[in-house]
Amino acid sequence: MPGDGSRASCAMTRHERLVEELAGRLDPVRPLPSPVARAALWLGAALLLGLGLAALAGTGGFMLRMRVPDLALAALGAVLTAAVSAFAAFATSIPGRSAGWALLPLPPLALWIGASGFGCLREWIAPGTDIPGGHTVTGCFSFLVCVSVPLSALIVVMLRRACPLRPNLTAALGGLAVAAAAAALLMPVHPHDATATDLLIHAVAVALIIAANGLAGGRLLSRDARLS
């Protein structure tokens, strides 16, 4: 049909114009490092932040607390969750990589939540241990939020360098990585054992961080197809 033919040739001209435009503005780019390398870089930055905070706040009794099995397991779970979630976030930000990577953080997440919950049980069984007052709880909460902000900003900047085709999933994984890293960084400066209140506050803070990253990050990461 003549109409179809003219439409097809018009489309070809349109495509060829775009191809010429894109080729004309081509700059050399360095391929992004692998998701493992990028996750390691981000975790390194988080570790530096943690070391700085530990130097400021002191780590009194940290080694003593790490001898308690459930506290040590919770710390290990948080660290593993942060590492694996960061890797999954960077992996899902690359086009063509499987969304199945998003399931990878589930086992360490279960360990983290399970071990923290076990701390609550211990508090029920052996009451009278150090129960944090309102001031400490607020301190923990603000610590988690303050640590999360720079870590979130960093991971968003790093994720935006790739092309997250599922921005909400990638942002939620990034949020989980940030929340876990913040909880892991809190452990050395945490002056008491886990309690129900403590766990609840952590859960609220973690949920807030993930939700904020999911909402804001999803928008920050979902750039429409436009020229950069």
Place this chain on the structure above:
Amino acid sequence: MILVMAGDMAPRSWTLAPGSGRALDTTRAGERNGGGARMVLEEELATLMASAQGGDAVAYRSLLKACLPVVSAIARAQGVRGEAVDDVVQDTLMTVHRARASYDPSRPFLPWLRAITQRRTIDRLRRAGRRPREVNDPLAYEAEVDPGPAPGQGLEARDRAAALARAVAALPDGQRQAVEHLGMRELSLDETAALTGRSKGALKVNLHRALKALRASLTQEKE
């Protein structure tokens, strides 16, 4: 424009010759069948993309042109039709440009391109789904069945009723009464007998004769 590869071991030495829309090495076209063809295409695209990441505009132009039919085919396979296919192609090319650093040269190119195309297709389909569309499909319009009454249907029914009324009115009194009461008003034989003062036997005979007469007169009228 046709792209000629100067030797298999020299991926950077691409040259362009005028006269063709395809930008691939055509010297090995005979080898292209099934999986082998896909492998060749895959290798060529990966090599072109690696060169484009290094800033080679010629390779990049060739790559984008080679991507056009692939992107269109993926979009069509996902249910995009008409001009929307061209929109998906444009969106995908722009995303490829923006995301070109995220391609890892050690991995195959087509899965990377397919993921971007599928996402842009979904975005386009979602946008189209939110917008009310004007349907222009003459065949579907012609074949549409109108559930309402057909034009003239009422007139035909009225004509039939008038013809029947005329035929009934033309019957002798006994037969007419039998048809009116037994046939049209659906009264019982007893009720009709009481109403008209005729015996049930006479009514039966009258009805039988009336129906015969009506059949004859209406058939005649139709002819």
